[in-house]
Amino acid sequence: xxxxxxxxxxxxxxxxxxxxxxxxxxxxxxxxxxxxxxxxxxxxxxxxxxxxxxxxxxxxxxxxxxxxxxxxxxxxxxxxxxxxxxxxxxxxxxxxxxxxxxxxxxxxxxxxxxxxxxxxxxxxxxxxxxxxxxxxxxxxxxxxxxxxxxxxxxxxxxxxxxxxxxxxxxxxxxxxxxxxxxxxxxxxxxxxxxxxxxxxxxxxxxxxxxxxxxxxxxxxxxxxxxxxxxxxxxxxxxxxxxxxxxxxxxxxxxxxxxxxxxxxxxxxxxxxxxxxxxxxxxxxxxxxxxxxxxxxxxxxxxxxxxxxxxxxxxxxxxxxxxxxxxxxxxxxxxxxxxxxxxxxxxxxxxxxxxxxxxxxxxxxxxxxxxxxxxxxxxxxxxxxxxxxxxxxxxxxxxxxxxxxxxxxxxxxxxxxxxxxxxxxxxxxxxxxxxxxxxxxxxxxxxxxxxxxxxxxxxxxxxx
Amino acid sequence: xxxxxxxxxxxxxxxxxxxxxxxxxxxxxxxxxxxxxxxxxxxxxxxxxxxxxxxxxxxxxxxxxxxxxxxxxxxxxxxxxxxxxxxxxxxxxxxxxxxxxxxxxxxxxxxxxxxxxxxxxxxxxxxxxxxxxxxxxxxxxxxxxxxxxxxxxxxxxxxxxxxxxxxxxxxxxxxxxxxxxxxxxxxxxxxxxxxxxxxxxxxxxxxxxxxxxxxxxxxxxxx
Numbered sequence: 001x002x003x004x005x006x007x008x009x010x011x012x013x014x015x016x017x018x019x020x021x022x023x024x025x026x027x028x029x030x031x032x033x034x035x036x037x038x039x040x041x042x043x044x045x046x047x048x049x050x051x052x053x054x055x056x057x058x059x060x061x062x063x064x065x066x067x068x069x070x071x072x073x074x075x076x077x078x079x080x081x082x083x084x085x086x087x088x089x090x091x092x093x094x095x096x097x098x099x100x101x102x103x104x105x106x107x108x109x110x111x112x113x114x115x116x117x118x119x120x121x122x123x124x125x126x127x128x129x130x131x132x133x134x135x136x137x138x139x140x141x142x143x144x145x146x147x148x149x150x151x152x153x154x155x156x157x158x159x160x161x162x163x164x165x166x167x168x169x170x171x172x173x174x175x176x177x178x179x180x181x182x183x184x185x186x187x188x189x190x191x192x193x194x195x196x197x198x199x200x201x202x203x204x205x206x207x208x209x210x211x212x213x214x215x216x217x218x219x220x221x222x223x224x225x226x227x228x229x230x231x232x233x234x235x236x237x238x239x240x241x242x243x244x245x246x247x248x249x250x251x252x253x254x255x256x257x258x259x260x261x262x263x264x265x266x267x268x269x270x271x272x273x274x275x276x277x278x279x280x281x282x283x284x285x286x287x288x289x290x291x292x293x294x295x296x297x298x299x300x301x302x303x304x305x306x307x308x309x310x311x312x313x314x315x316x317x318x319x320x321x322x323x324x325x326x327x328x329x330x331x332x333x334x335x336x337x338x339x340x341x342x343x344x345x346x347x348x349x350x351x352x353x354x355x356x357x358x359x360x361x362x363x364x365x366x367x368x369x370x371x372x373x374x375x376x377x378x379x380x381x382x383x384x385x386x387x388x389x390x391x392x393x394x395x396x397x398x399x400x401x402x403x404x405x406x407x408x409x410x411x412x413x414x415x416x417x418x419x420x421x422x423x424x425x426x427x428x429x430x431x432x433x434x435x436x437x438x439x440x441x442x443x444x445x446x447x448x449x450x451x452x453x454x455x456x457x458x459x460x461x462x463x
Numbered sequence: 464x465x466x467x468x469x470x471x472x473x474x475x476x477x478x479x480x481x482x483x484x485x486x487x488x489x490x491x492x493x494x495x496x497x498x499x500x501x502x503x504x505x506x507x508x509x510x511x512x513x514x515x516x517x518x519x520x521x522x523x524x525x526x527x528x529x530x531x532x533x534x535x536x537x538x539x540x541x542x543x544x545x546x547x548x549x550x551x552x553x554x555x556x557x558x559x560x561x562x563x564x565x566x567x568x569x570x571x572x573x574x575x576x577x578x579x580x581x582x583x584x585x586x587x588x589x590x591x592x593x594x595x596x597x598x599x600x601x602x603x604x605x606x607x608x609x610x611x612x613x614x615x616x617x618x619x620x621x622x623x624x625x626x627x628x629x630x631x632x633x634x635x636x637x638x639x640x641x642x643x644x645x646x647x648x649x650x651x652x653x654x655x656x657x658x659x660x661x662x663x664x665x666x667x668x669x670x671x672x673x674x675x676x677x678x679x680x681x682x683x684x685x686x
Contacts, residue, residue, distance in 0.1 A: 340581060340582055341477035341581055341582045342582060390472065391472050392474055393474040393475040393580060394473075394474070394475070400577065401576075402577055402578040409470075409471075411469065411471070411472055412471065413469075415468060415469045416467060437467070439466070444465050444469065445469060446471070447471050450513075
């Protein structure tokens, strides 16, 4: 035990000695030195720690900077890179991720707009389809110029109808249904421009048409006078003169096939319905061609001829009449006239369309008539021809007042019928008779030659 | 020679009364009165050449200076020669137009009574546009515009020389503005008459009546 105590002592002494010798070289006061060293060491340790944290902070900042720089450079690289390598896509994805809600919102709006637009287009298509459907037969008149040009009438020729427009009509087509009592007709028609329209370089605003129905001896003649004051009345009169035929043809089919005339009331209804239908189609025509409806204003007179009698209907002025089996000329219509000359009503006027039983100077608009019986000639005309062929303004010497007898003038029509029959007997070609007729309407009398208004004159004669 | 020969029935033409109200006041002396006289001759000749218009148009002439004088009662051109006008006195413009309105009303009554078809009458004022101070132009403007609105007549003012177009505008209906005499084509002007008018006379009061817009026709005679 003592040995161990002794050993420990020696070691301790030695240790102390060794320690002391080491220090003794530099300082003679070892305790003070140790303390100084200790404080120095602690100070430097503290500074070092501070530096380290400082550096750590700086390092963090730098790291962040490096990171952001790296991001930037990768962004730039992505933009430069081909999108196929994926970095662009991943960038987009990251961007989309960043602005997810905004993108979602915007795409919703876009979708909504597309849906709305699609619906609108569909709606428009539907409307256009309806209009085009209505117009399948009359598609060609979308270019109004053709429509008014008689030479192009093959374009608007109604299907399966033997039409001889502006020319003679005779019983020629053997495919028609035979009627025992049908007659041979020579029907001549012409529209000629008036002097004032030539001077003012205005188109002829009169138009007419004559068509056979699919039944022997049946046909329809229409005369339309475009209003001088309406800008596109030449188109209106051209449209109605063709279209009214198509409308009437269907409605009269059963009558013509059975060779029977409708009674007064039925014809009145058929005629008014047809005129209203034609008016509605004219309205569509105005819409399609972007024309004001009232600029197409025109009058209309329609005469349906058959082996058993005549049907007539009209809106506006002009005249129509027929020669009965007793040799008397009778009027078929009473023109609608206003207080002043040249005032009349048109198919485009709202007032007759909207008013039940509308009358002008006590004449119903439209006015219709049925004549059952034998007749050997008929005529219809625009007002440009009336004073040259009708007794329409006479002085009644008893009362000293002017009256309108409204009778086709025998002085005018008797020679015409004779001359037409003579031409047929002499086998003058139809084309020649037709061109004679056009010349006659142009300048056959001094009055017709000098007439300022457009002239349409249609005559049908049994031959 | 036409292949068809017929006789024409004797019909009386529908009539159109046209009153020319002409300024012969002192201020018209010189070039203006010459311009007016030559315009009247053109008018007369052009009507005579156009047989239809000649048969329809009944022309009346009223001149005014310090007096209002009816030179010609409304009659067809074949029944009178166009007078040559001389200048004198002052400008009783309103009195002269009032007189024309009276003549037009009387003529229209006559047409109606006798059942003659007729066009709406015309009153055409031709002046250099300097009425006397005692002339009530406001009252005249009212009467003209009311008459035009009621479709009693058309009123058209023609300015001669350096006419005061503003004054003429103030008495005219807005639908038919005044025009200067120079460049006025009378023949085209009177074709306007024979153009089919789209007015409808409806049986019911208050129905919409479509009157043609004269200004669209005015383009026809280069104002």
